[in-house]
Amino acid sequence: MTETKKEIEQIISEKARIESQLRYNDDDTYIFQNIKGVYGKVEDLISLKDEEYKTAIEAAAGARLSYVVVESEEVAKTCIELLKKNSDKRVSFIPLNRIKTQSLPPYPRQRGYIDFALKLVDYDKALEPAISFVFGDTLVVESFDVAKSLQNYRCVTLEGEVFEKTGVITGGKAKQHSNIGKKALLEKLESLNEKYNLLKEKEQQLDQNISKAKSTLIEKEGIIAINTKYIKDLENQKKDTLLQKSNILERIKSGEEYIEHLENKKKELLEMLEPLKEEIKYIEEKLTNLELRKKDILSYYTSKEIKELKDSIEYYKKLHLDKTKELNTVELKKNDISKNIEYVKSSIDQKKQELIGAHSQIKSLEQELTSLELELKSTEEELKESNAMFYKLYEEKELLEKEQKNLQSELGGLKLEHERLLEEIGSLSNDITRIQTKIESINEALKEKEYDGTIYEEQNQSRLQN
Numbered sequence: 464m465t466e467t468k469k470e471i472e473q474i475i476s477e478k479a480r481i482e483s484q485l486r487y488n489d490d491d492t493y494i495f496q497n498i499k500g501v502y503g504k505v506e507d508l509i510s511l512k513d514e515e516y517k518t519a520i521e522a523a524a525g526a527r528l529s530y531v532v533v534e535s536e537e538v539a540k541t542c543i544e545l546l547k548k549n550s551d552k553r554v555s556f557i558p559l560n561r562i563k564t565q566s567l568p569p570y571p572r573q574r575g576y577i578d579f580a581l582k583l584v585d586y587d588k589a590l591e592p593a594i595s596f597v598f599g600d601t602l603v604v605e606s607f608d609v610a611k612s613l614q615n616y617r618c619v620t621l622e623g624e625v626f627e628k629t630g631v632i633t634g635g636k637a638k639q640h641s642n643i644g645k646k647a648l649l650e651k652l653e654s655l656n657e658k659y660n661l662l663k664e665k666e667q668q669l670d671q672n673i674s675k676a677k678s679t680l681i682e683k684e685g686i687i688a689i690n691t692k693y694i695k696d697l698e699n700q701k702k703d704t705l706l707q708k709s710n711i712l713e714r715i716k717s718g719e720e721y722i723e724h725l726e727n728k729k730k731e732l733l734e735m736l737e738p739l740k741e742e743i744k745y746i747e748e749k750l751t752n753l754e755l756r757k758k759d760i761l762s763y764y765t766s767k768e769i770k771e772l773k774d775s776i777e778y779y780k781k782l783h784l785d786k787t788k789e790l791n792t793v794e795l796k797k798n799d800i801s802k803n804i805e806y807v808k809s810s811i812d813q814k815k816q817e818l819i820g821a822h823s824q825i826k827s828l829e830q831e832l833t834s835l836e837l838e839l840k841s842t843e844e845e846l847k848e849s850n851a852m853f854y855k856l857y858e859e860k861e862l863l864e865k866e867q868k869n870l871q872s873e874l875g876g877l878k879l880e881h882e883r884l885l886e887e888i889g890s891l892s893n894d895i896t897r898i899q900t901k902i903e904s905i906n907e908a909l910k911e912k913e914y915d916g917t918i919y920e921e922q923n924q925s926r927l928q929n
Contacts, residue, residue, distance in 0.1 A: 470662070474655050475870050494549055495542050500534030502590060505557070505597050506643045508532060509584040515621070516583045516603060520643060522623035522633075523580040523601040526895070528643065530555045532593040552896055562592040567600050571616065575609030576602055580619065584643075666863045673856040683846045687839065694835050701828050708821045711814050718807045718814070725807070729800050732793055739790050746783045753779060 495501040502508060506528040511517055521528065531554055533539045539556035546554060567579050577583070580598040602616045610618035610626040618626040624634035753776055 470658075472866075474658055474662070475873060494545055495531065498538065498541055498545070500538035501542065502532040502534075502593075504528070505530050505532060505593065508590055509586045509594060509643060511643055512583055512585060516577070516580075517643065518623045519603045519619045519621050520580055520584060520598075522625050523603070523619040524597050525625075526899075527555075527597040530557050530593075530597070532557045532559065532590055534558070535560045553899065557593045557596060559590070559592055562596045564592045564595045565599060568616070571602070571613055573609075573612065575606065576604045576613070576618075577621075578603060666860075666867070669856060669860055669863065673860055676852055676856055680846070680850065683842060687842050687846060690835055690839050690842065694832065694839065697828055697832050697835070701825065701832070704821055704825055704828070708818060708825070711818050711821065715811055715814050715818070718811045722804055722807050722811075725800050725804050729797065729804070732797055732800070736790070736793055736797070739786060739793065743783070743786050743790060746779060746786065750776075750779055750783060 505524065511520060531542070533542065533556050536558045539558050542554070542556060546552065567581065570576065580601040580603050581595060583603060584594070584598075586594045600617060602613065602618050604610045604613065604618050604620055607620055607622075607624055610620050610624065613626075615628070616626075617628050622634075624632065626632055
Protein backbone atom coordinates (compact mmCIF):
# COMPACT_ATOMS: atom_id res chain seq x y z
CA MET A 464 0.00 0.00 0.00
CA THR A 465 2.89 2.38 0.77
CA GLU A 466 4.44 1.92 -2.69
CA THR A 467 1.06 2.45 -4.40
CA LYS A 468 0.42 5.60 -2.38
CA LYS A 469 3.86 7.00 -3.23
CA GLU A 470 3.30 6.24 -6.91
CA ILE A 471 -0.09 7.98 -6.85
CA GLU A 472 1.42 11.05 -5.16
CA GLN A 473 4.25 11.17 -7.70
CA ILE A 474 1.84 10.87 -10.64
CA ILE A 475 -0.46 13.59 -9.29
CA SER A 476 2.46 15.89 -8.58
CA GLU A 477 3.92 15.32 -12.05
CA LYS A 478 0.53 15.78 -13.75
CA ALA A 479 -0.02 19.05 -11.89
CA ARG A 480 3.43 20.26 -12.91
CA ILE A 481 2.92 19.37 -16.58
CA GLU A 482 -0.60 20.80 -16.76
CA SER A 483 0.64 24.00 -15.16
CA GLN A 484 3.22 24.25 -17.98
CA LEU A 485 0.73 23.65 -20.76
CA ARG A 486 -0.78 26.99 -21.78
CA TYR A 487 -2.84 26.33 -24.88
CA ASN A 488 -2.93 29.35 -27.17
CA ASP A 489 -5.49 29.34 -29.96
CA ASP A 490 -3.56 27.01 -32.20
CA ASP A 491 -3.76 28.54 -35.65
CA THR A 492 -1.47 25.92 -37.21
CA TYR A 493 -3.86 23.00 -36.98
CA ILE A 494 -5.04 23.79 -40.50
CA PHE A 495 -1.52 22.94 -41.78
CA GLN A 496 -1.52 19.43 -40.37
CA ASN A 497 -2.25 17.77 -43.71
CA ILE A 498 0.32 19.80 -45.65
CA LYS A 499 3.52 17.91 -46.37
CA GLY A 500 6.67 19.73 -45.28
CA VAL A 501 5.18 21.50 -42.22
CA TYR A 502 7.11 20.61 -39.03
CA GLY A 503 5.16 22.78 -36.55
CA LYS A 504 5.65 25.71 -34.22
CA VAL A 505 9.13 26.28 -32.76
CA GLU A 506 7.76 25.99 -29.22
CA ASP A 507 6.41 22.53 -30.07
CA LEU A 508 9.69 21.38 -31.61
CA ILE A 509 11.97 22.10 -28.66
CA SER A 510 12.10 20.96 -25.04
CA LEU A 511 13.94 22.38 -22.04
CA LYS A 512 16.95 20.58 -20.63
CA ASP A 513 16.16 22.16 -17.28
CA GLU A 514 12.97 23.91 -16.11
CA GLU A 515 15.16 26.49 -14.36
CA TYR A 516 15.90 28.08 -17.76
CA LYS A 517 12.27 28.34 -18.95
CA THR A 518 11.86 32.09 -18.35
CA ALA A 519 15.22 32.88 -19.94
CA ILE A 520 14.53 30.71 -23.02
CA GLU A 521 11.07 32.27 -23.53
CA ALA A 522 12.55 35.76 -23.29
CA ALA A 523 15.46 34.89 -25.60
CA ALA A 524 13.23 33.56 -28.37
CA GLY A 525 10.35 35.99 -27.91
CA ALA A 526 7.69 35.95 -30.64
CA ARG A 527 9.80 33.57 -32.74
CA LEU A 528 8.55 30.67 -30.57
CA SER A 529 5.26 30.91 -32.47
CA TYR A 530 6.97 30.82 -35.90
CA VAL A 531 6.19 27.72 -37.98
CA VAL A 532 9.09 25.70 -39.35
CA VAL A 533 8.55 24.48 -42.95
CA GLU A 534 10.63 22.66 -45.53
CA SER A 535 10.75 25.41 -48.19
CA GLU A 536 9.26 28.68 -49.41
CA GLU A 537 6.82 26.69 -51.54
CA VAL A 538 5.42 25.00 -48.45
CA ALA A 539 5.21 28.41 -46.72
CA LYS A 540 3.34 29.79 -49.76
CA THR A 541 0.84 26.92 -49.64
CA CYS A 542 0.26 27.57 -45.94
CA ILE A 543 -0.23 31.31 -46.46
CA GLU A 544 -2.80 30.71 -49.23
CA LEU A 545 -4.65 28.34 -46.90
CA LEU A 546 -4.55 30.97 -44.15
CA LYS A 547 -6.06 33.58 -46.42
CA LYS A 548 -8.98 31.29 -47.18
CA ASN A 549 -9.66 29.92 -43.70
CA SER A 550 -8.34 32.40 -41.12
CA ASP A 551 -7.95 36.09 -40.41
CA LYS A 552 -4.59 35.67 -38.63
CA ARG A 553 -1.03 36.14 -39.75
CA VAL A 554 1.69 33.52 -39.22
CA SER A 555 5.48 33.74 -39.67
CA PHE A 556 7.31 30.84 -41.35
CA ILE A 557 10.93 29.63 -41.22
CA PRO A 558 11.79 27.76 -44.49
CA LEU A 559 14.71 25.43 -43.82
CA ASN A 560 16.07 25.74 -47.36
CA ARG A 561 16.62 29.50 -46.85
CA ILE A 562 18.05 29.43 -43.32
CA LYS A 563 21.60 28.46 -42.44
CA THR A 564 23.00 27.45 -39.08
CA GLN A 565 24.74 30.37 -37.38
CA SER A 566 28.08 29.77 -35.73
CA LEU A 567 28.33 30.68 -32.06
CA PRO A 568 30.98 33.10 -30.75
CA PRO A 569 33.49 31.98 -28.11
CA TYR A 570 32.47 32.02 -24.47
CA PRO A 571 33.27 35.19 -22.51
CA ARG A 572 36.32 35.25 -20.22
CA GLN A 573 34.46 36.01 -17.03
CA ARG A 574 32.21 34.21 -14.63
CA GLY A 575 28.43 34.44 -14.34
CA TYR A 576 27.34 33.06 -17.69
CA ILE A 577 25.48 29.74 -17.99
CA ASP A 578 25.50 28.78 -21.69
CA PHE A 579 24.17 29.79 -25.07
CA ALA A 580 20.38 29.50 -25.21
CA LEU A 581 20.71 27.19 -28.23
CA LYS A 582 22.52 24.64 -26.04
CA LEU A 583 19.94 24.71 -23.24
CA VAL A 584 17.17 23.16 -25.36
CA ASP A 585 16.74 19.77 -27.04
CA TYR A 586 15.57 19.48 -30.66
CA ASP A 587 15.82 17.37 -33.81
CA LYS A 588 19.21 18.01 -35.45
CA ALA A 589 17.47 18.21 -38.81
CA LEU A 590 15.80 21.41 -37.56
CA GLU A 591 19.03 23.00 -36.24
CA PRO A 592 19.10 25.86 -38.80
CA ALA A 593 15.63 27.00 -37.69
CA ILE A 594 16.40 26.69 -33.96
CA SER A 595 19.72 28.51 -34.48
CA PHE A 596 17.81 31.29 -36.25
CA VAL A 597 15.38 31.60 -33.31
CA PHE A 598 18.01 31.88 -30.54
CA GLY A 599 20.99 33.23 -32.50
CA ASP A 600 24.02 33.77 -30.26
CA THR A 601 21.97 34.71 -27.19
CA LEU A 602 23.88 33.92 -24.00
CA VAL A 603 22.03 32.98 -20.81
CA VAL A 604 23.59 34.58 -17.72
CA GLU A 605 22.95 34.45 -14.01
CA SER A 606 22.05 38.07 -13.22
CA PHE A 607 21.43 41.58 -14.41
CA ASP A 608 24.95 42.75 -13.39
CA VAL A 609 26.62 39.95 -15.36
CA ALA A 610 24.58 40.82 -18.49
CA LYS A 611 25.43 44.52 -18.08
CA SER A 612 29.15 43.72 -18.14
CA LEU A 613 28.96 41.60 -21.34
CA GLN A 614 28.41 44.34 -23.96
CA ASN A 615 29.54 42.28 -26.95
CA TYR A 616 26.89 39.58 -26.43
CA ARG A 617 23.12 39.47 -26.68
CA CYS A 618 22.31 38.30 -23.14
CA VAL A 619 19.25 37.12 -21.27
CA THR A 620 19.09 36.67 -17.48
CA LEU A 621 17.40 33.80 -15.62
CA GLU A 622 14.62 36.26 -14.71
CA GLY A 623 14.02 37.15 -18.36
CA GLU A 624 15.76 40.53 -18.81
CA VAL A 625 17.08 40.84 -22.40
CA PHE A 626 20.21 42.91 -23.21
CA GLU A 627 20.52 43.67 -26.93
CA LYS A 628 23.92 44.38 -28.49
CA THR A 629 22.57 47.80 -29.42
CA GLY A 630 22.17 48.65 -25.75
CA VAL A 631 18.40 48.23 -25.54
CA ILE A 632 17.29 46.45 -22.35
CA THR A 633 13.91 44.77 -22.03
CA GLY A 634 12.50 43.53 -18.71
CA GLY A 635 9.52 43.40 -16.39
CA LYS A 636 6.77 40.89 -15.80
CA ALA A 637 5.99 38.64 -18.74
CA LYS A 638 2.31 38.33 -19.63
CA GLN A 639 2.68 35.64 -22.23
CA HIS A 640 3.76 32.09 -21.53
CA SER A 641 4.87 29.73 -24.26
CA ASN A 642 4.20 26.06 -24.84
CA ILE A 643 7.86 25.02 -25.05
CA GLY A 644 8.10 21.24 -25.35
CA LYS A 645 4.32 20.93 -25.52
CA LYS A 646 4.47 17.77 -27.63
CA ALA A 647 6.82 16.03 -25.20
CA LEU A 648 4.76 17.25 -22.26
CA LEU A 649 1.54 15.99 -23.84
CA GLU A 650 3.12 12.60 -24.47
CA LYS A 651 4.32 12.49 -20.87
CA LEU A 652 0.89 13.58 -19.65
CA GLU A 653 -0.71 10.80 -21.72
CA SER A 654 1.72 8.30 -20.16
CA LEU A 655 0.82 9.57 -16.69
CA ASN A 656 -2.89 9.25 -17.51
CA GLU A 657 -2.29 5.64 -18.58
CA LYS A 658 -0.55 4.98 -15.27
CA TYR A 659 -3.41 6.66 -13.46
CA ASN A 660 -5.90 4.44 -15.33
CA LEU A 661 -3.86 1.39 -14.34
CA LEU A 662 -4.08 2.51 -10.74
CA LYS A 663 -7.84 2.89 -11.15
CA GLU A 664 -8.00 -0.65 -12.52
CA LYS A 665 -5.93 -1.78 -9.56
CA GLU A 666 -8.38 -0.02 -7.26
CA GLN A 667 -11.29 -1.75 -9.02
CA GLN A 668 -9.48 -5.07 -8.65
CA LEU A 669 -9.03 -4.25 -4.99
CA ASP A 670 -12.76 -3.54 -4.70
CA GLN A 671 -13.48 -6.87 -6.38
CA ASN A 672 -11.11 -8.61 -3.98
CA ILE A 673 -12.85 -6.91 -1.05
CA SER A 674 -16.25 -7.94 -2.43
CA LYS A 675 -14.99 -11.49 -2.93
CA ALA A 676 -13.54 -11.51 0.58
CA LYS A 677 -16.89 -10.28 1.92
CA SER A 678 -18.72 -13.05 0.07
CA THR A 679 -16.23 -15.64 1.33
CA LEU A 680 -16.56 -14.21 4.82
CA ILE A 681 -20.36 -14.39 4.69
CA GLU A 682 -20.14 -17.93 3.29
CA LYS A 683 -17.74 -18.99 6.05
CA GLU A 684 -19.93 -17.38 8.68
CA GLY A 685 -22.93 -19.25 7.25
CA ILE A 686 -21.01 -22.53 7.31
CA ILE A 687 -19.91 -21.87 10.89
CA ALA A 688 -23.49 -21.02 11.91
CA ILE A 689 -24.78 -24.23 10.29
CA ASN A 690 -22.01 -26.34 11.82
CA THR A 691 -22.51 -24.69 15.22
CA LYS A 692 -26.23 -25.45 15.09
CA TYR A 693 -25.51 -28.99 13.89
CA ILE A 694 -23.00 -29.51 16.71
CA LYS A 695 -25.50 -28.12 19.21
CA ASP A 696 -28.15 -30.51 17.83
CA LEU A 697 -25.67 -33.39 18.07
CA GLU A 698 -24.85 -32.44 21.63
CA ASN A 699 -28.56 -32.34 22.46
CA GLN A 700 -29.02 -35.65 20.66
CA LYS A 701 -26.09 -37.04 22.63
CA LYS A 702 -27.66 -35.83 25.87
CA ASP A 703 -31.00 -37.39 24.84
CA THR A 704 -29.24 -40.63 23.93
CA LEU A 705 -27.35 -40.67 27.24
CA LEU A 706 -30.61 -39.99 29.07
CA GLN A 707 -32.28 -42.74 27.06
CA LYS A 708 -29.38 -45.05 27.91
CA SER A 709 -29.75 -44.19 31.58
CA ASN A 710 -33.49 -44.89 31.42
CA ILE A 711 -32.86 -48.21 29.66
CA LEU A 712 -30.27 -49.19 32.27
CA GLU A 713 -32.70 -48.30 35.03
CA ARG A 714 -35.48 -50.29 33.36
CA ILE A 715 -33.12 -53.24 32.86
CA LYS A 716 -32.13 -53.04 36.49
CA SER A 717 -35.81 -52.87 37.53
CA GLY A 718 -36.61 -55.83 35.21
CA GLU A 719 -33.77 -57.87 36.64
CA GLU A 720 -34.96 -57.09 40.15
CA TYR A 721 -38.53 -58.03 39.15
CA ILE A 722 -37.28 -61.29 37.57
CA GLU A 723 -35.43 -62.04 40.76
CA HIS A 724 -38.61 -61.31 42.71
CA LEU A 725 -40.63 -63.59 40.37
CA GLU A 726 -38.02 -66.32 40.62
CA ASN A 727 -38.26 -66.15 44.41
CA LYS A 728 -42.05 -66.17 44.16
CA LYS A 729 -41.91 -69.14 41.81
CA LYS A 730 -39.59 -70.93 44.21
CA GLU A 731 -41.96 -70.22 47.06
CA LEU A 732 -44.94 -71.50 45.04
CA LEU A 733 -43.01 -74.61 44.04
CA GLU A 734 -42.21 -75.18 47.70
CA MET A 735 -45.89 -74.77 48.53
CA LEU A 736 -46.91 -77.04 45.62
CA GLU A 737 -44.97 -80.08 46.75
CA PRO A 738 -46.80 -80.52 50.15
CA LEU A 739 -50.13 -79.97 48.39
CA LYS A 740 -49.29 -82.68 45.88
CA GLU A 741 -48.34 -85.06 48.69
CA GLU A 742 -51.49 -84.17 50.54
CA ILE A 743 -53.65 -84.69 47.43
CA LYS A 744 -51.95 -87.97 46.80
CA TYR A 745 -52.60 -88.95 50.41
CA ILE A 746 -56.27 -87.88 50.15
CA GLU A 747 -56.71 -89.75 46.86
CA GLU A 748 -55.29 -92.86 48.43
CA LYS A 749 -57.48 -92.36 51.43
CA LEU A 750 -60.53 -91.93 49.19
CA THR A 751 -59.69 -95.13 47.44
CA ASN A 752 -59.43 -96.87 50.75
CA LEU A 753 -62.68 -95.31 51.86
CA GLU A 754 -64.44 -96.52 48.75
CA LEU A 755 -63.22 -99.97 49.46
CA ARG A 756 -64.27 -99.75 53.06
CA LYS A 757 -67.61 -98.36 51.90
CA LYS A 758 -68.25 -101.46 49.95
CA ASP A 759 -67.30 -103.58 52.92
CA ILE A 760 -69.28 -101.51 55.32
CA LEU A 761 -72.37 -101.63 53.15
CA SER A 762 -72.34 -105.29 53.68
CA TYR A 763 -71.79 -105.32 57.46
CA TYR A 764 -72.88 -102.08 59.10
CA THR A 765 -76.19 -100.45 59.66
CA SER A 766 -77.68 -97.54 57.85
CA LYS A 767 -76.52 -95.21 60.57
CA GLU A 768 -73.02 -96.31 60.13
CA ILE A 769 -73.46 -96.03 56.39
CA LYS A 770 -74.66 -92.48 56.79
CA GLU A 771 -71.67 -91.61 58.90
CA LEU A 772 -69.47 -93.17 56.34
CA LYS A 773 -71.18 -91.16 53.56
CA ASP A 774 -70.72 -87.96 55.52
CA SER A 775 -67.11 -88.84 56.01
CA ILE A 776 -66.78 -89.56 52.32
CA GLU A 777 -68.48 -86.29 51.39
CA TYR A 778 -66.20 -84.44 53.76
CA TYR A 779 -63.15 -85.92 52.17
CA LYS A 780 -64.52 -85.33 48.68
CA LYS A 781 -65.09 -81.68 49.52
CA LEU A 782 -61.66 -81.47 51.03
CA HIS A 783 -60.22 -83.09 47.88
CA LEU A 784 -62.12 -80.62 45.66
CA ASP A 785 -60.87 -77.63 47.67
CA LYS A 786 -57.31 -78.82 47.52
CA THR A 787 -57.67 -79.50 43.80
CA LYS A 788 -58.97 -75.91 43.26
CA GLU A 789 -56.13 -74.56 45.38
CA LEU A 790 -53.68 -76.62 43.33
CA ASN A 791 -55.17 -75.29 40.05
CA THR A 792 -54.89 -71.73 41.36
CA VAL A 793 -51.27 -72.33 42.23
CA GLU A 794 -50.67 -73.82 38.75
CA LEU A 795 -52.28 -70.78 37.12
CA LYS A 796 -50.15 -68.45 39.19
CA LYS A 797 -47.13 -70.53 38.29
CA ASN A 798 -47.96 -70.22 34.55
CA ASP A 799 -48.55 -66.46 34.85
CA ILE A 800 -45.24 -66.03 36.65
CA SER A 801 -43.46 -68.08 33.96
CA LYS A 802 -45.04 -65.95 31.23
CA ASN A 803 -44.06 -62.78 33.09
CA ILE A 804 -40.53 -64.09 33.46
CA GLU A 805 -40.36 -64.83 29.70
CA TYR A 806 -41.79 -61.39 28.84
CA VAL A 807 -39.39 -59.63 31.16
CA LYS A 808 -36.47 -61.65 29.79
CA SER A 809 -37.54 -60.74 26.25
CA SER A 810 -37.84 -57.07 27.26
CA ILE A 811 -34.39 -57.23 28.86
CA ASP A 812 -32.91 -58.75 25.69
CA GLN A 813 -34.60 -56.05 23.60
CA LYS A 814 -33.35 -53.29 25.89
CA LYS A 815 -29.88 -54.77 25.82
CA GLN A 816 -29.98 -54.64 22.00
CA GLU A 817 -31.23 -51.03 22.20
CA LEU A 818 -28.40 -50.29 24.66
CA ILE A 819 -25.84 -51.78 22.25
CA GLY A 820 -27.35 -49.64 19.44
CA ALA A 821 -27.25 -46.59 21.71
CA HIS A 822 -23.58 -47.28 22.54
CA SER A 823 -22.81 -47.56 18.80
CA GLN A 824 -24.80 -44.38 18.05
CA ILE A 825 -23.06 -42.51 20.89
CA LYS A 826 -19.68 -43.62 19.58
CA SER A 827 -20.61 -42.54 16.04
CA LEU A 828 -21.93 -39.22 17.33
CA GLU A 829 -18.79 -38.66 19.38
CA GLN A 830 -16.64 -39.34 16.27
CA GLU A 831 -18.80 -37.01 14.16
CA LEU A 832 -18.68 -34.40 16.95
CA THR A 833 -14.87 -34.63 17.06
CA SER A 834 -14.70 -34.28 13.26
CA LEU A 835 -17.06 -31.29 13.34
CA GLU A 836 -15.11 -29.66 16.16
CA LEU A 837 -11.92 -30.02 14.08
CA GLU A 838 -13.74 -28.60 11.04
CA LEU A 839 -15.14 -25.77 13.19
CA LYS A 840 -11.65 -24.99 14.45
CA SER A 841 -10.30 -24.98 10.88
CA THR A 842 -13.21 -22.83 9.68
CA GLU A 843 -12.66 -20.40 12.56
CA GLU A 844 -8.99 -20.14 11.55
CA GLU A 845 -10.06 -19.49 7.94
CA LEU A 846 -12.58 -16.93 9.20
CA LYS A 847 -9.87 -15.27 11.24
CA GLU A 848 -7.58 -15.11 8.19
CA SER A 849 -10.49 -13.87 6.02
CA ASN A 850 -11.29 -11.18 8.61
CA ALA A 851 -7.64 -10.09 8.66
CA MET A 852 -7.54 -9.99 4.85
CA PHE A 853 -10.90 -8.20 4.73
CA TYR A 854 -9.81 -5.49 7.17
CA LYS A 855 -6.50 -5.09 5.34
CA LEU A 856 -8.28 -4.74 1.98
CA TYR A 857 -10.84 -2.41 3.51
CA GLU A 858 -8.09 -0.17 4.92
CA GLU A 859 -6.37 -0.13 1.53
CA LYS A 860 -9.68 0.74 -0.15
CA GLU A 861 -10.30 3.60 2.32
CA LEU A 862 -6.81 4.99 1.69
CA LEU A 863 -7.31 4.72 -2.09
CA GLU A 864 -10.71 6.41 -1.86
CA LYS A 865 -9.18 9.19 0.25
CA GLU A 866 -6.36 9.63 -2.27
CA GLN A 867 -8.86 9.57 -5.13
CA LYS A 868 -10.95 12.32 -3.48
CA ASN A 869 -7.80 14.40 -2.96
CA LEU A 870 -6.83 13.80 -6.60
CA GLN A 871 -10.28 14.79 -7.85
CA SER A 872 -10.30 17.91 -5.67
CA GLU A 873 -6.82 18.93 -6.83
CA LEU A 874 -7.67 18.11 -10.44
CA GLY A 875 -10.80 20.26 -10.22
CA GLY A 876 -8.73 23.20 -8.95
CA LEU A 877 -6.18 22.71 -11.73
CA LYS A 878 -8.93 22.59 -14.38
CA LEU A 879 -10.37 25.89 -13.13
CA GLU A 880 -6.91 27.46 -13.21
CA HIS A 881 -6.33 25.97 -16.66
CA GLU A 882 -9.58 27.46 -18.00
CA ARG A 883 -8.72 30.86 -16.52
CA LEU A 884 -5.28 30.79 -18.13
CA LEU A 885 -6.79 29.73 -21.47
CA GLU A 886 -9.05 32.79 -21.41
CA GLU A 887 -6.11 35.04 -20.52
CA ILE A 888 -3.90 33.49 -23.22
CA GLY A 889 -6.64 33.89 -25.82
CA SER A 890 -6.95 37.55 -24.95
CA LEU A 891 -3.15 38.04 -25.05
CA SER A 892 -2.92 36.24 -28.40
CA ASN A 893 -5.46 38.64 -29.90
CA ASP A 894 -3.54 41.62 -28.44
CA ILE A 895 -0.25 40.32 -29.90
CA THR A 896 -1.82 39.85 -33.35
CA ARG A 897 -3.27 43.35 -33.20
CA ILE A 898 0.10 44.86 -32.12
CA GLN A 899 2.02 42.92 -34.81
CA THR A 900 -0.40 44.19 -37.45
CA LYS A 901 0.01 47.71 -36.19
CA ILE A 902 3.83 47.41 -36.16
CA GLU A 903 3.84 46.11 -39.72
CA SER A 904 1.68 48.99 -40.88
CA ILE A 905 4.01 51.46 -39.10
CA ASN A 906 7.08 49.83 -40.67
CA GLU A 907 5.43 50.05 -44.09
CA ALA A 908 4.77 53.72 -43.49
CA LEU A 909 8.39 54.28 -42.42
CA LYS A 910 9.70 52.50 -45.50
CA GLU A 911 7.58 54.76 -47.67
CA LYS A 912 9.29 57.72 -45.97
CA GLU A 913 12.68 56.05 -46.63
CA TYR A 914 13.46 55.71 -42.89
CA ASP A 915 15.88 52.83 -42.19
CA GLY A 916 14.08 52.00 -38.87
CA THR A 917 17.00 50.05 -37.34
CA ILE A 918 16.64 51.22 -33.73
CA TYR A 919 12.84 51.22 -33.86
CA GLU A 920 12.82 47.70 -35.30
CA GLU A 921 15.03 46.46 -32.44
CA GLN A 922 12.75 48.14 -29.90
CA ASN A 923 9.73 46.50 -31.50
CA GLN A 924 11.49 43.14 -31.38
CA SER A 925 12.14 43.65 -27.65
CA ARG A 926 8.49 44.47 -27.02
CA LEU A 927 7.40 41.37 -28.91
CA GLN A 928 9.75 39.23 -26.88
CA ASN A 929 8.22 40.67 -23.71
